[in-house]
Amino acid sequence: PAGCAHKPGRKAGSLVVLVDGELTLYMERGGKTLLLWPLGTDADGPRPDARLREAVEALAALARAGALGTVTTERINGISALTSPFAALLEEAGFHPTPRGLRMRA
Template identity: 50%
Template sequence: MYLPRGGMPARTSSPQVAGRWSLLPERVADPTVRAHATADVLLERYGVLTRGSVQSEGVPGGFALMYRVLTEFEDRGRCRRGYFVDSLGGAQFSTTDVVDRLRSFDTDRNRSVGDGFSHEPVGKAVVLASCDPANPYGAALPWPKAAAEGAGHRPGRKAGALVVLVDGELALYLERGGKTLLTFTEDPAVRTAAAAALAGLVHDRRVDSLVIDRVNGESVHGNTFAGFLAEAGFAATPKGFRLRSRP
């Protein structure tokens, strides 16, 4: 290699081909192998695979193809078919490990007769992208009704939108940009946990700030959810309830 007077080697090839390269395996052309691999990925991703989950993924061949593959898996003992989730039909597929884990959870919820709210300790609140596979709503499960649906506000699996799940159930839906919020519960304990999860987005610096202007289609000022936001650390401003990350 020629070394110029400055000591740096002269460029002998195009800069577009510089860097490290590695040879990738060729794409598998066999449709059967590809269909089996897709079924394995979906089972791993969703745990309980339903028609809605497959349709939300836009799988070539749709649920009809996956149904045939999963039925073959069932015959070979690679998955199980059953009625695991209520109201989602009988065409549900899962693995033995997931079924055993589902059985380990107690689904009975103790409700008080007086106010209709659960008085059991509230579990962990999780904030997810609305299109995240871990969010079953809008795919495996239908979106529950929100208070603002009559005003034209509807949740959806949209880029930039967020959901807050408390004990696996939908509590909040935050539109892209964070200005519009939909609530799906009146339970004070669940609302407190969900508002704290939203504040955690800012405290953990996942977002720089949040300014919530409307709740269920109405101004946040005077809304019953405003008190839960204030308890979580949001401050009232003319533009809405705001929370900023500290420098």
């Protein structure tokens, strides 16, 4: 994503979510780092959109089904998950804030 120094890589255990054939979400193995590709930005920075909401819901559904185990996301696009502009999006999908980040249990 623009402005993020972290790059996705082809690693065992990482997840990619495509929405309408476009890369929308990348989660590193273990879930500590999440990369999101928003469609646009506004004066306050990147803004969540319907594609991102769909991708995060798909990730949350996998976690709830037990396919991922417990996931604690510490960083989103290089920023602490708790202060990220996308934190509310993850919380709406069922992630809960913890001292380490945003957590979803199976």
